[in-house]
Amino acid sequence: MFKLNVLTPEKKAVFDEVITEVTVPAYSGEMTILPGHASMITTLGTGILKYKVPGRDKIFKAMISWGYCEVIGDSVNVLAEFMQLPEEISVEKYEASLKVAENKLVTQVLSDADYEQTVNEVDKAHVAIDLVKQPEFAKH
Amino acid sequence: MANLKDIRIRIDSTKNTQQITKAMKLVSAAKLRKAQHQIQNMRPYALTLKNVIADIAATQQVSHPLMVKRSNVRNVLLVVLTSDRGLCGAFNSGITKFADKYIADNKNNFEKIDFIFIGKRGIDYFARKKVKAIESFTKLDKDISYNFAKSIAENLTKQFEKGHYDEIRLIYNEFKSAISQKVVCETILPVEIERSSFDTAGAGHTAIAANMIFDPAPELIIEDLLKKNFNLQVYRAMSESVASEHGARMTAMENASNNARDMIAKLTLNYNKARQEKITTELIEIVSGAEALK
Numbered sequence: 223m224f225k226l227n228v229l230t231p232e233k234k235a236v237f238d239e240v241i242t243e244v245t246v247p248a249y250s251g252e253m254t255i256l257p258g259h260a261s262m263i264t265t266l267g268t269g270i271l272k273y274k275v276p277g278r279d280k281i282f283k284a285m286i287s288w289g290y291c292e293v294i295g296d297s298v299n300v301l302a303e304f305m306q307l308p309e310e311i312s313v314e315k316y317e318a319s320l321k322v323a324e325n326k327l328v329t330q331v332l333s334d335a336d337y338e339q340t341v342n343e344v345d346k347a348h349v350a351i352d353l354v355k356q357p358e359f360a361k362h
Numbered sequence: 363m364a365n366l367k368d369i370r371i372r373i374d375s376t377k378n379t380q381q382i383t384k385a386m387k388l389v390s391a392a393k394l395r396k397a398q399h400q401i402q403n404m405r406p407y408a409l410t411l412k413n414v415i416a417d418i419a420a421t422q423q424v425s426h427p428l429m430v431k432r433s434n435v436r437n438v439l440l441v442v443l444t445s446d447r448g449l450c451g452a453f454n455s456g457i458t459k460f461a462d463k464y465i466a467d468n469k470n471n472f473e474k475i476d477f478i479f480i481g482k483r484g485i486d487y488f489a490r491k492k493v494k495a496i497e498s499f500t501k502l503d504k505d506i507s508y509n510f511a512k513s514i515a516e517n518l519t520k521q522f523e524k525g526h527y528d529e530i531r532l533i534y535n536e537f538k539s540a541i542s543q544k545v546v547c548e549t550i551l552p553v554e555i556e557r558s559s560f561d562t563a564g565a566g567h568t569a570i571a572a573n574m575i576f577d578p579a580p581e582l583i584i585e586d587l588l589k590k591n592f593n594l595q596v597y598r599a600m601s602e603s604v605a606s607e608h609g610a611r612m613t614a615m616e617n618a619s620n621n622a623r624d625m626i627a628k629l630t631l632n633y634n635k636a637r638q639e640k641i642t643t644e645l646i647e648i649v650s651g652a653e654a655l656k
Contacts, residue, residue, distance in 0.1 A: 229407040231508045231594060232400070249577050262575035263418070265586050290414065290587060301411055303508070303590060335520070 224257050225297040226273055228284075230305045235284070236273075244273040244298055246291050255298055263292045268345045270353055271300065283308060285353050287346050311350045320347035366640070369633040373626060380622035386449070387615035390608045394540060397605035400506075401537065404601065408594055415587050422580040428519070428588050429553050432528040436473040439496075439518070439527040440464070441550075443534035443599065444484030445607040446500050451614035453535060453607055454483040456545045461533055464547065465493075476527070480514075480600075506604050511597035518596070519589055522551045534599045535606035541613050543606040550595055553588060 226244055228236035245254045247269025266289035273282050289302040323343040326332065332340060418424065442461050444454045461484075465475060479485045479498040488495065499514070518530055530551040535543040576583060 229410060231404050231407050231597060233403045234406055260575055261573065262577065263414075263583060264577040265583055288586075288590070290411070290583075290590075292414070299410065301407060301414075303512075303593075 223276060226300070227297065228271070228300045228302060228305070230302050235302070235305055236300075239273070240276065241273045242276050244271070246271055246289075246300065247286070248291065255293055257296070259293045261292075261294050263290075265289070266291050266300070266302070268342065268349055270349060271302070271305075283353060285311065285346075285350050287342070287349075306350065308353050311354050313351055313354050316347040316350045319343060320351070323347065366633065366636055369629055369636060373629045373633065376622050376625050376629065380619055380626070383615045383618040383622060387612055387619060390612040390615060394605060394608035394612055397601060397608055398537075401598075401601050401605055404594075404598060408591075408598060411587065411591050411594060415584060415591055418580055418584050418587070422576075422584075424581050424584050426581075426584055426588055427523065428551065428585075428592070431552050435528040437476070437527045437529075438468070438472050438474070439476045439478065439521065439530045441478045441480065441518070441530065441532045442484050442488075443502070443532070443603040444479070444481035444487075445603075446482040446502065448483060449614060450607055450611035451617075453543065453610035454481075454487070456543075457533060457535065458484060458487045460545045460547065461488075462491075464533070478514075481603075502600060502604060506600055508593075508597050511600050512593045515593040515596040516589075518551065519592055527551075532596070532599050534603045535610070537602040537605040537609065540609040543610055548599070550592065550599075553592060 223240050223242055226236055226239045226241045228234075243254055243256050245252060246264075247253075247267045248264045249267065250264075252269065253264070266286060268287040269285075271284050271286050271289075275282065285306045285308075286300075286302040287304040289300055291298065291300045320343075323340045326340050327337075327344070419429070440461065442457060444457050448454065468475065477488065477493060477495045479488060479495045480500075480502055482500045485495065485498045485500070497517075502510075521527055522530055529549055532548045532550050534546065534548075536546045538544055
């Protein structure tokens with residue numbers, strides 16, 4: 223067992239929660255961290271953060287978009303620039319933004335930065351919609 | 363001596379004003395609490411991020427263009443944060459005065475000084491002075507969100523990286539307490555990173571071990587972190603400015619309510635005096651009328 227901290231610019235989302243495992247959307251793919259993991263630092267992309275609390279069946283999930291994660295000793299510190307819990311996600315809103323973004327990708331010639339941002343929006347919308355609509359899809 | 367009706371009208375109008383200022387004070391107090399809360403919530407994130415960058419930069423000996431001071435500073439961009447609405451004491455005039463002074467002092471040192479104004483008061487003031495802005499934003503206090511700060515910050519980073527500016531400075535009101543704000547001028551780019559000593563406020567963050575795994579390489583991580591940190595700095599400055607605005611307005615309205623109270627007291631005294639005088643005059647008239655009949 224180890225400790226998890228998740229901080230966002232707007233709040234302290236998770237503070238010193240004792241957990242048995244945590245899965246993060248790391249730089250080179252989804253990664254599950256178990257107790258005794260070597261010290262490491264990675265950046266996080268857009269994806270789902272999941273963690274298990276001992277003695278409870280429920281897996282806690284949240285969507286994050288860009289973050290930083292460090293494993294030091296027996297604690298995992300995550301800084302998430304953007305974080306939303308499933309109950310905070312408005313599917314309609316994301317579906318609308320997904321449509322706009324996809325339309326933009328198909329019809330417009332975008333600059334590199336715009337392209338990156340639009341692709342990011344599409345990713346975010348997909349993750350959010352999946353998290354709400356197909357929770358089993360987001361299971362381990 | 364003003365007549366009784368005039369004084370009464372003045373008392374009534376002062377009472378109305380007092381009611382408004384009292385209400386505004388209460389509203390500002392509530393908003394201030396919210397803004398203060400926001401600043402407090404952001405602190406752990408900001409501190410941890412800053413410390414991580416400092417640690418990685420120090421232990422991995424990496425540097426980044428955003429951190430390098432340019433030896434020859436010629437083009438400067440000033441971001442000036444004011445509020446959209448007035449009635450908040452010296453909040454806006456402090457900023458505009460400071461910016462004016464800065465321009466006057468540095469006109470000859472730099473080739474070019476450009477501006478971004480955030481807040482309607484600043485925009486209007488500098489429009490009167492015929493200072494042109496490359497961009498301006500309003501409605502800061504309504505939807506101050508991390509995303510808004512991020513969009514501005516990313517734009518600034520781009521300008522800096524392209525070499526349009528050698529230094530980007532931010533002029534805003536730093537939030538000291540509800541009754542005091544300080545105008546500060548901060549160089550936000552290039553970034554200066556120092557490990558802060560008051561580590562305890564953040565989540566427990568220990569120094570980096572020698573055999574740390576980095577994924578991706580430290581240079582790439584630091585690039586990412588620096589940009590995010592910069593976004594956060596802009597967000598922090600905005601939050602401070604909004605908190606200061608509410609603080610300043612609260613104090614200003616408190617003073618206004620007190621002044622209104624004093625004014626009412628004075629007017630009431632005058633009113634009573636005038637009334638007394640009128641009665642006395644009437645009495646004298648009656649008495650002297652009676653005397654004359656004898």
